[in-house]
Amino acid sequence: MNPQNTETVELLSEVFGLSEDQFFNECLKLFLDKKLRAIGMELLTLKMKYKIESIKDFEILIQSGKIDKDSSIKEFKYYFLLSKQREFVVKYLEALDNT
16 A cells, blocks of 8 residues: 555544554445445346346246347356356455454
């Protein structure tokens, strides 16, 4: 961390009566919450487009031929990635809440 950021963290921690660890945890929670909302919006967009609730529903649509595999595989992979990212962020937020 550059010296200016270090000074800022020290000052804000002092002003708000937090340790630097508490300050970083609060910042991390805000960052992860923002990411979780963005991931949620992307997932919602795909859910609405394909009228699905889960990755399993997406697989069923592809396997049944209701949607074209070639044209939807990129979005299927993206949905899967977003789902995994969501799980990761939720896990870390829960861990931070327990500290």
